[in-house]
Amino acid sequence: MAPIIFSGIQPTGRKHLGNYIGAITQYVAGQDRGEPAIYCIVDLHATTVAYDPAELRARVLDTTAILLAAGLDPERCILFRQGDVAEHTELCWLLTSVTALGELNRMHQFRDKSAAQRELVSAGLLLYPVLMAADVLAYRAGEVPVGEDQREHLELMRDIATRFNARFGEGLLVVPEQRIPAVGARVRDLQSPERKMSTTGGSEQGTVYVLDDATTIMKKFKRAVTDSDDPPVIRCDEDKPGVTNLVEILAAVSGVSSDSVVQELASARGYGDLKVAVGEAVAAELAPLQERYRGLRDDEVALEAILAAGAAKARAIASVTLADVRAAMGVGPPRG
Ligand code: TRP
Numbered sequence: 001m002a003p004i005i006f007s008g009i010q011p012t013g014r015k016h017l018g019n020y021i022g023a024i025t026q027y028v029a030g031q032d033r034g035e036p037a038i039y040c041i042v043d044l045h046a047t048t049v050a051y052d053p054a055e056l057r058a059r060v061l062d063t064t065a066i067l068l069a070a071g072l073d074p075e076r077c078i079l080f081r082q083g084d085v086a087e088h089t090e091l092c093w094l095l096t097s098v099t100a101l102g103e104l105n106r107m108h109q110f111r112d113k114s115a116a117q118r119e120l121v122s123a124g125l126l127l128y129p130v131l132m133a134a135d136v137l138a139y140r141a142g143e144v145p146v147g148e149d150q151r152e153h154l155e156l157m158r159d160i161a162t163r164f165n166a167r168f169g170e171g172l173l174v175v176p177e178q179r180i181p182a183v184g185a186r187v188r189d190l191q192s193p194e195r196k197m198s199t200t201g202g203s204e205q206g207t208v209y210v211l212d213d214a215t216t217i218m219k220k221f222k223r224a225v226t227d228s229d230d231p232p233v234i235r236c237d238e239d240k241p242g243v244t245n246l247v248e249i250l251a252a253v254s255g256v257s258s259d260s261v262v263q264e265l266a267s268a269r270g271y272g273d274l275k276v277a278v279g280e281a282v283a284a285e286l287a288p289l290q291e292r293y294r295g296l297r298d299d300e301v302a303l304e305a306i307l308a309a310g311a312a313k314a315r316a317i318a319s320v321t322l323a324d325v326r327a328a329m330g331v332g333p334p335r336g
Contacts, residue, residue, distance in 0.1 A: 002035030006141035013062030018187035069292035080310030087318035221279030
């Protein structure tokens with residue numbers, strides 16, 4: 001049976017190569033398997049840390065345009081903005097009744113993000129994982145494509161669904177499975193290959209953005225940190241994180257295995273050839289996306305219309321779940 005696929009993505013125009021290889025290409029592929037595939041731009045989650053309202057609106061549209069440019073097709077998936085579908089916030093509240101405060105307090109992401117806040121640690125930051133659970137559970141999705149960093153949130157989501165069913169009725173909510181991307185999870189910072197490529201923790205030179213122009217992309221790859229093996233050896237190995245990263249990125253964007261990349265570069269003179277090959281492949285992969293992005297991003301009316309149509313489809317599914325949940329919990333008037 002085709003799975004219901006659900007994933008959420010943060011609203012930012014600064015999507016990087018790890019997001020692209022790990023999440024975005026997986027979203028595109030999910031359109032052929034999901035029944036339906038549902039993708040949500042999580043503007044409500046973005047309000048849990050300091051942010052600017054006008055900026056948030058703009059970043060949602062950036063993200064929408066990037067996803068469409070990458071190949072999401074509103075006819076073949078449901079693409080919408082979280083804040084457009086009130087069922088998410090309602091279910092979030094209802095799920096707090098089966099969520100332990102202690103568990104929320106222990107979440108690593110909460111600990112890290114609350115330590116990083118300068119002014120206010122909002123209650124929203126604590127409730128972030130409950131809203132995320134509501135996102136998925138509202139659609140009774142079976143499959144959630146997200147990175148390794150979301151494992152703890154997925155575990156909590158599964159606990160919440162299980163506890164909810166035990167308390168209010170077996171089978172009411174679906175306990176979802178995480179689907180971790182094979183390669184994307186491993187895309188590393190080009191300057192510090194021992195850590196993941198990331199918008200927040202990484203270096204500007206080590207992070208390749210989906211919207212970087214070809215010259216910038218080539219420059220970043222040419223300056224990528226490799227190692228000082230003499231003679232240089234192109235192979236994947238734990239103690240060669242820089243080279244492994246370049247090989248894996250090249251393999252991912254070319255749609256081949258790391259082994260065949262290594263074979264192909266067997267006669268390379270040093271790491272320069274590898275850096276140029278991966279830079280060119282990434283630039284070539286992203287060029288058509290960037291071209292489509294520019295065509296889409298300016299027409300904000302059209303983007304809003306796509307999001308509104310997606311929200312209507314999302315609401316049609318989520319409202320059924322919410323009616324069942326309210327009835328089971330004894331909330332609101334009895335069902336007629
Ligand atoms: N927390 C996720 C992230 O930072 C984004 C997200 C929000 C999400 N709601 C979701 C992912 C639901 C999967 C399912 O990447």
